Amino acid sequence: MDELNRCSPDEYKNADHFPIWLLLEDVRSMHNVGSAFRTADAFNISGIYLCGYTPFPPHRDIHKTALGATESVFWQYEKDTVKLLQQLKGEGCAIYALEQTHNSIALPDFSIDAKHKTVLIFGNEASGVSDEALTFCEASIEIPQWGTKHSLNIAVSVGVALWEMVRKL
Numbered sequence: 001m002d003e004l005n006r007c008s009p010d011e012y013k014n015a016d017h018f019p020i021w022l023l024l025e026d027v028r029s030m031h032n033v034g035s036a037f038r039t040a041d042a043f044n045i046s047g048i049y050l051c052g053y054t055p056f057p058p059h060r061d062i063h064k065t066a067l068g069a070t071e072s073v074f075w076q077y078e079k080d081t082v083k084l085l086q087q088l089k090g091e092g093c094a095i096y097a098l099e100q101t102h103n104s105i106a107l108p109d110f111s112i113d114a115k116h117k118t119v120l121i122f123g124n125e126a127s128g129v130s131d132e133a134l135t136f137c138e139a140s141i142e143i144p145q146w147g148t149k150h151s152l153n154i155a156v157s158v159g160v161a162l163w164e165m166v167r168k169l
Contacts, residue, residue, distance in 0.1 A: 009068070009071045009072040012041070012044075012072040012073075013072060013074070015044070017044050017045055017046040017047075018043065018044055018045050018046065018165075018166055018169055019046060019114065019115075019116065019117045019118060020043075020045040020046060020112075020117075020118050020119075020120065020162065020165055020166070021045065021046050021047050021048065021049060021093075021117065021118070021119045021120070022036055022040060022045065022047075022048045022049065022119075022120055022122065022158065023048075023049040023051060023081075023084070023085075023119050023120065023121045023122070024036060024048065024049070024050050024051065024054045024122050024154075025051045025052050025054065025081050025121055025122070025123050025124065025129060025130060025133055026051070026052035026053050026054060026081075026123065026124040026127075026130070027050075027054045027055075027122065027123075027124060027125065027154060028053070028054075028055075028124065028125055029125060029154070030055050030059055030061035030062045030064075030065075031061065031062075031064070031065045031155070032125070032153070032154040032155050033050070033054060033055055033056070033062050033065075033066075034061065034062040034063065034064060034065030034066035034067075034069075034070075035065045035066070035154075035155035035158065035159075036048060036122070036154070036155065036158050037057075037062070037065075037066040037069040037070050037073050037075070038065060038066050038067055038069045039155070039158050039159050039162055040069065040073045040158075040162070041069035041072050041073050043162040043163070043166045044166075045073075045162060045166075046074065046117070047073060047074035047075055047076070048073060048074070048075045048076075049075070049076055049077075049078060049084060049119070050075060050076070050077045050078075051077075051078050051079065051080070051081040051084060052079065052081055054077075056075070056077045057070040057075070058070070065155075081130065081132070081133055082132050082133070082136075085133060085136040086136075088117075088119055088136075089136055091117070092116065092117075093116070093117045093118070093119050094113065094116045094117070094118045094119070094138055095118075095119045095121065095136050095137050095138060096110075096118065096119070096120055096121070096137055096138060096139055096140065096141050097120075097121045097123070097129040097133065097134055097137045097139075097140045097141070098120055098121065098122050098129075098140070098141050098142075098143070098157055098161055099121075099123065099128050099129045099134070099140045099141075099142070100128075100140070100142050100150065100151075101134070101140040101142075103139070103140070104139070104140040104141060104142035105139050105140070105141050105142065106141075106142055106144050107141055107142065107143050107144065107160070107161060107164050108144070108164065110141050110164075110165075111168070112165050112168050112169060114169050118165070120141075120161060120165075121133055121137065122154050122157060122158060125153075125154060141161065143157060143160050143161065
């Protein structure tokens with residue numbers, strides 16, 4: 001690990017991060033939550049908001065997939081998603097849903113602004129981002145898919161979306 005020249009969790013916490021935040025709304029799977037932490041650390045984003053009935057650390061099933069990223073990535077739990085989104089909107093955050101909607105923007109066509117805090121909402125595994133949360137979004141972003149399935153696991157979607165956004169920054 002020393003040869004990889006990785007920073008320690010404390011160094012990570014104090015480093016500059018990409019101005020991207022994840023918001024996990026009513027995500028059931030602790031493995032999806034843990035994976036989101038691990039991916040957030042890998043792409044050096046600012047943090048994660050956990051909302052609704054999304055599980056939060058400490059929990060062994062989250063830790064199992066996060067592999068310690070819950071110790072490096074800043075996170076905050078807020079039961080009331082709407083309350084948090086009102087606060088974030090008031091702070092001037094750009095809020096987007098990763099969701100298939102009628103007017104969604106294909107991820108490759110999405111432009112991210114490095115000057116603004118961007119929040120990406122990922123919703124429940126079965127029902128997606130809530131209608132209430134969608135009202136706070138500037139737009140929805142969709143990951144193009146060409147197979148017979150029309151959705152990806154949250155863990156995969158987080159990785160694909162963050163890769164593309166960080167690449168553009």
